Amino acid sequence: MIVIMRNDATREEIIKLIEKIEKEDCKVSVVQGEKQCVLGLIGDTTRIDPSKIEAKEFVERVTKVQQPYKLANRLFHPEDTVIKVGDETIGGNKLAVIAGPCSVESESQIIEIAKKVKESGAGFLRGGAFKPRTSPYSFQGLKKHGLELLKIAREETGLPIVTEIMSPDMIDDFERDVDIIQVGARNMQNFELLKQLGRTNKPILLKRGLSATIEELIMSAEYIMSEGNEKIILCERGIRTFETYTRNTLDLSAIPAIKRLSHLPVIVDPSHAAGMWWMVEPLSKAAVAVGADGLIVEVHNDPENAKCDGQQSIKPERFKSLMEDLAVMANIEKKVI
Amino acid sequence: MIVIMRNDATREEIIKLIEKIEKEDCKVSVVQGEKQCVLGLIGDTTRIDPSKIEAKEFVERVTKVQQPYKLANRLFHPEDTVIKVGDETIGGNKLAVIAGPCSVESESQIIEIAKKVKESGAGFLRGGAFKPRTSPYSFQGLKKHGLELLKIAREETGLPIVTEIMSPDMIDDFERDVDIIQVGARNMQNFELLKQLGRTNKPILLKRGLSATIEELIMSAEYIMSEGNEKIILCERGIRTFETYTRNTLDLSAIPAIKRLSHLPVIVDPSHAAGMWWMVEPLSKAAVAVGADGLIVEVHNDPENAKCDGQQSIKPERFKSLMEDLAVMANIEKKVI
Amino acid sequence: MIVIMRNDATREEIIKLIEKIEKEDCKVSVVQGEKQCVLGLIGDTTRIDPSKIEAKEFVERVTKVQQPYKLANRLFHPEDTVIKVGDETIGGNKLAVIAGPCSVESESQIIEIAKKVKESGAGFLRGGAFKPRTSPYSFQGLKKHGLELLKIAREETGLPIVTEIMSPDMIDDFERDVDIIQVGARNMQNFELLKQLGRTNKPILLKRGLSATIEELIMSAEYIMSEGNEKIILCERGIRTFETYTRNTLDLSAIPAIKRLSHLPVIVDPSHAAGMWWMVEPLSKAAVAVGADGLIVEVHNDPENAKCDGQQSIKPERFKSLMEDLAVMANIEKKVI
Amino acid sequence: MIVIMRNDATREEIIKLIEKIEKEDCKVSVVQGEKQCVLGLIGDTTRIDPSKIEAKEFVERVTKVQQPYKLANRLFHPEDTVIKVGDETIGGNKLAVIAGPCSVESESQIIEIAKKVKESGAGFLRGGAFKPRTSPYSFQGLKKHGLELLKIAREETGLPIVTEIMSPDMIDDFERDVDIIQVGARNMQNFELLKQLGRTNKPILLKRGLSATIEELIMSAEYIMSEGNEKIILCERGIRTFETYTRNTLDLSAIPAIKRLSHLPVIVDPSHAAGMWWMVEPLSKAAVAVGADGLIVEVHNDPENAKCDGQQSIKPERFKSLMEDLAVMANIEKKVI
Known part of the structure; x- marks a missing residue:
């Protein structure tokens, strides 16, 4: 899962979000661009609900990397x-x-x-x-x-x-x-x-x-x-x-x-x-x-x-x-x- | 309900269709254009299934005049x-x-x-x-x-x-x-x-x-x-x-x-x-x-x-x-x- | 820009792609997931054509982070x-x-x-x-x-x-x-x-x-x-x-x-x-x-x-x-x- | 062309519309249903603009019978x-x-x-x-x-x-x-x-x-x-x-x-x-x-x-x-x- 932050997200907001994600047993890799910061979530992201992350005002949007299905995959x-x-x-x-x-x-x-x-x-x-x-x-x-x-x-x-x-x-x-x-x-x-x-x-x-x-x-x-x-x-x-x-x-x-x-x-x-x-x-x-x-x-x-x-x-x-x-x-x- | 016949529909086919529709207690008004014949169905057409009429090879298509709902109308x-x-x-x-x-x-x-x-x-x-x-x-x-x-x-x-x-x-x-x-x-x-x-x-x-x-x-x-x-x-x-x-x-x-x-x-x-x-x-x-x-x-x-x-x-x-x-x-x- | 690799992409393919992107004056940040590898491109990505990257068989898809317009932005x-x-x-x-x-x-x-x-x-x-x-x-x-x-x-x-x-x-x-x-x-x-x-x-x-x-x-x-x-x-x-x-x-x-x-x-x-x-x-x-x-x-x-x-x-x-x-x-x- | 009148269209409105259409060298065949009146236009209707007819408040809608193209037909x-x-x-x-x-x-x-x-x-x-x-x-x-x-x-x-x-x-x-x-x-x-x-x-x-x-x-x-x-x-x-x-x-x-x-x-x-x-x-x-x-x-x-x-x-x-x-x-x- 990839989280794209708004360009006006503060350092503090980013850190808080990372901490929250890591509590769900995912690791976070930070890609700091010139304008925007992007978080790459590593591990089993099936327990993370993208809509909860998108509910934060400083998050631009969330993109899935893996398909959400397993048995049919x-x-x-x-x-x-x-x-x-x-x-x-x-x-x-x-x-x-x-x-x-x-x-x-x-x-x-x-x-x-x-x-x-x-x-x-x-x-x-x-x-x-x-x-x-x-x-x-x-x-x-x-x-x-x-x-x-x-x-x-x-x-x-x-x-x-x-x-x-x-x-x-x-x-x-x-x-x-x-x-x-x-x-x-x-x-x-x-x-x-x-x-x-x-x-x-x-x-x-x-x-x-x-x-x-x-x-x-x-x-x-x-x-x-x-x-x-x-x-x-x-x-x-x-x-x-x-x-x-x-x-x-x-x-x-x-x-x-x-x-x-x-x-x-x-x-x-x-x-x-x-x-x-x-x-x-x-x-x-x-x-x-x-x-x-x-x-x-x-x-x-x-x-x-x-x-x-x-x-x-x-x-x-x-x-x-x-x-x-x-x-x-x-x-x-x-x-x- | 309006039935638009194909331009190659024969007189015989048209008559047979009219007879069939009239058996359902509808009257049929024939509009004979230069190229195509159109039938106007008069009366309670709710018992007539347009898909049955469209199943005929000499029918181009069927158009409804009335909305198909009554209680909500x-x-x-x-x-x-x-x-x-x-x-x-x-x-x-x-x-x-x-x-x-x-x-x-x-x-x-x-x-x-x-x-x-x-x-x-x-x-x-x-x-x-x-x-x-x-x-x-x-x-x-x-x-x-x-x-x-x-x-x-x-x-x-x-x-x-x-x-x-x-x-x-x-x-x-x-x-x-x-x-x-x-x-x-x-x-x-x-x-x-x-x-x-x-x-x-x-x-x-x-x-x-x-x-x-x-x-x-x-x-x-x-x-x-x-x-x-x-x-x-x-x-x-x-x-x-x-x-x-x-x-x-x-x-x-x-x-x-x-x-x-x-x-x-x-x-x-x-x-x-x-x-x-x-x-x-x-x-x-x-x-x-x-x-x-x-x-x-x-x-x-x-x-x-x-x-x-x-x-x-x-x-x-x-x-x-x-x-x-x-x-x-x-x-x-x-x-x- | 985010590049999501196919899960069967080899290490060699990934390295070659990174080298190619870096030639366009972008830096690449690698997010190595358990199944898939994701690349985050940092810098001015407007010169990078996503379709060229997607043309590679080992790339799953490419996601943009920034809007592609500037003057109207x-x-x-x-x-x-x-x-x-x-x-x-x-x-x-x-x-x-x-x-x-x-x-x-x-x-x-x-x-x-x-x-x-x-x-x-x-x-x-x-x-x-x-x-x-x-x-x-x-x-x-x-x-x-x-x-x-x-x-x-x-x-x-x-x-x-x-x-x-x-x-x-x-x-x-x-x-x-x-x-x-x-x-x-x-x-x-x-x-x-x-x-x-x-x-x-x-x-x-x-x-x-x-x-x-x-x-x-x-x-x-x-x-x-x-x-x-x-x-x-x-x-x-x-x-x-x-x-x-x-x-x-x-x-x-x-x-x-x-x-x-x-x-x-x-x-x-x-x-x-x-x-x-x-x-x-x-x-x-x-x-x-x-x-x-x-x-x-x-x-x-x-x-x-x-x-x-x-x-x-x-x-x-x-x-x-x-x-x-x-x-x-x-x-x-x-x-x- | 078929014109479906609103069910509250008056006899007068219908007659006026028919006269207008007939001025364009089309004949009109009237299909008088129980609730609604339908007009079938016969002849070369290419000169008749459906949107003009639909502009009348007492017209429900207009349906074409013939395709609007000739040379490609x-x-x-x-x-x-x-x-x-x-x-x-x-x-x-x-x-x-x-x-x-x-x-x-x-x-x-x-x-x-x-x-x-x-x-x-x-x-x-x-x-x-x-x-x-x-x-x-x-x-x-x-x-x-x-x-x-x-x-x-x-x-x-x-x-x-x-x-x-x-x-x-x-x-x-x-x-x-x-x-x-x-x-x-x-x-x-x-x-x-x-x-x-x-x-x-x-x-x-x-x-x-x-x-x-x-x-x-x-x-x-x-x-x-x-x-x-x-x-x-x-x-x-x-x-x-x-x-x-x-x-x-x-x-x-x-x-x-x-x-x-x-x-x-x-x-x-x-x-x-x-x-x-x-x-x-x-x-x-x-x-x-x-x-x-x-x-x-x-x-x-x-x-x-x-x-x-x-x-x-x-x-x-x-x-x-x-x-x-x-x-x-x-x-x-x-x-x-």
Whole structure:
């Protein structure tokens, strides 16, 4: 940690601050510039709260040297994390493809789509049972009944199921019934939920919040990991910017960034990012080319009558041809689907 | 609702779409331009899902005419909502000032600050018991013990207490013990929490999410209201932009915008917006000048040793002089503190 | 300047880097942490290019300690700059109000508006002769003829005139005819234009670019000042964010920030920020409350037939009542109009 | 164009507005909803200024149906534009690769790099002679001498040269000496420059501004085209968002979006987007996968001593291996380098 003093800080103030820091078992190295004094803190600075130091009127600002996360940090865990889900894996040289409808609507719908995406090579089935919707008047999902239908689809196809949790009180059901528990963008900093998921044994698919920085996304993974569950899959799904042509702006630079900072696998959701079905194909290919460990794609057999997000779902035939392209693309990246 | 067709949409496709919309009890008015056809939907369009229409390949895009909220809409409720909290009110010609520390740290701390802010004219005491922190390793609040300390401070001073809830399982405790239940920016779209708060009888202070639009903020209020609780206080606390000098960018234009769109009272949090104590004073004055119904301000007797957010807390003396300025400012706006 | 090395940087690499920096007449202070090494550079670091250091694979990143601007820096020039324009001043205890139409449309129009705003107390007349428009098919201003009409309005009213320059080849005309030369948001980093304006002797009204940081705005002022012209008035006019209800998001926190960082006067443009006439009044009052040195407001006698930006112009009567409110507001801030 | 009236608009106001619009040779179709009235404007609405209509107090807002650009619009020009530059082409089934240093530093530097990038298959040489720098104290380029050195490098290698123009007064020199004239992000809305470039006969490489929407980028192309020069190459180079890990956020969704909206070729600059050399490779591959017509990449033989942007330049060897990967990638997209 680096503390930059205001240029009018007195010698006395500086000495008092150093003494205070040293009480926290850190050593302080003083860099005396011509105008300003800078303190370099050496040792375990995780116990020092930068905002306390910035609260002093004679401090200009504080800059961190080390990342604030440990368990998720590649520095302390150089190898890629590979997560096993049934017979499938996520991370490493596998390109994980999760596909399915925005929401589970009926038994026949989810089974039909599950079969189709499996045929095309998807490794996992997605489908929302509990749906976070901006409006209280929109379809909120089939809830527990939706979970039951997902289980039937799993039985029919063998595909592990991925679905979103919205509240801590559903954790027992999800832990029992679901293969990968998804935390949506809006709950990325629902810290109570994160902590409780950290006490389960299930892989967690953690989506980046609409305005979350890469560091904040990794810190939310750290929340889960700090409670014991280290099976986290990160997911880039578009961030909110001034551009309104696309629903969100897919931040593909985040993929190599996360790969450098963390050992956790990271996948991409091209459907929510763009919000338009005709962008799913080029963005999926770009995601593989940039180094993502997988994709989560909305596929619907009848998008025009889908209960939600029809405009961003692709049909099974289009998904099939996409998967063929992705296989070639994955090959260049030395991965297999 | 307005549907803009692609310029290559066929007559047949247009007719089929019209028939489908009319089945939902809407009438359709066709505007045939030279290049493109536009459909105007007349009637109650709340049952029509724009994304289903946009899922059609021959539709360019859909534009809403009416706001998607009803209960929070000024159109259907022209008078300002005034919320009673004990002997105090929020909204109308009252300028509500909520003040106190970021987090409750000890009995003596919270009582001392409560007395000081009361002396200076604050109408409510704030103080975090459950703290949402980016890092799992940061101080997470005194939790239930913090609630107890707040109750003692209320008994000592008579000030109603405002504190943040983080999880639905605490709702019973909060409903019993707290005067205004705060929903933090990170939980603005924690829809499960919103729905359950809608079934309580307590005023809710709903903070705008870091990347939430004004419409989304009002929609989150609508979530609570749709369950029966109409006592909502909105709060602008800064949005996330590219500017990094300030922690967030306080969006004061949101105040007149919300006042025009909704009848709910709206207050401003200058402390979290800027993240720097020396900005609290000018931003507070600007908030009153722009028409806010109140302020929520972090005040700490010893910011340099505060357990969180010391850098953005002001000392009781500064708060006192701020309150004097605000009284004059409020007067111009025909309000009283 | 602080250089943070990667944790795998070798001793040899560090020594080589230190030697290189010391050749630029800087001293280096080494802070050896447990994991990472940090270098503190002492002396005049303005000649050191951070990007060269970051180009080294063993360097993590570089952090600046000092602001990169000197002439505009309050550190080296603690007193507020006050700029004289004819008999008027901008900065200090004066609240400068610049008012007038978006664009000059005719002699009678500009004279009528000029007289009206003068009556209400405006100190300066604004009016666009050269208009930067997003579309090549929109009205581009009366150009040189517009300048002539502004001069006539000045003669009629005595108000100094403020108008925007779009290209270096107009500098001679502007230097001769105009009292304050405005640089629009889109040209804030048109460095050729800035440099050439630095060689004139006229006050420059420099607007913040739509996505410019506060530091970049001040750096653009530094460009002009580095060529000799130190009469710069900065202007906050809204930044581009994800919020689309308002045209831009007025960043009022920028006012106290700029006041702390620089000695230059700073004014606010509430008309372009919001893009809606009914927001001009509350935002103007907030701008004064937050500490701005003045305002630039669009006033039009017939907004519905204005050749541009009618939706954000207020009528002279509304301007009159606004000025009465602002006078009271200014008084609280110990300023006079 | 669609005009949405306020719900309190009177019949009289609506009729007056319709009469006014019809005077501009547009027909008006009235859609009378239950609460609000909506007007659909039919005919050539390009002469109608939405802001004039929005200036009326009884109008809620105006929504455009057609894109505001014509010459750049794929609607009126369905085939891809292919631009010939010497023996090379940009657009169509060619993947154009422009490579070279951030700035021209010396004869030997530019010739050496030019030879290296040519060997690896680049089709064009880039190199800055006039450099837009945030600070007036940074290296500003070799200016006219830089142009001379670029010409020598072209003679040595046969590579067409691409370099940035900063001011209209250099247009004659650029038209004579340069093969593709680049307009930088900061000048994307320097309309005077755009118009004058529209009167030249040289291909223009137009970079997207840091906060420019896709529509604004195409409108800036329209500016150039409206003056007669239709040889425009668009370039995505990252937009400004809240994420600070990368210098900018590369918006790869913009590529399929632009391809749908316009017939102009569009390339990607991965170097300026990320601002870090180690991201250039994955982002380049993603750009090809998403459908870009080419790349502009910073290559330097000695990044650590580069006069600018060394941190984002890759070395010739790395460029060579990147080109091999890109050739395979291009092949999947049915393109050749």
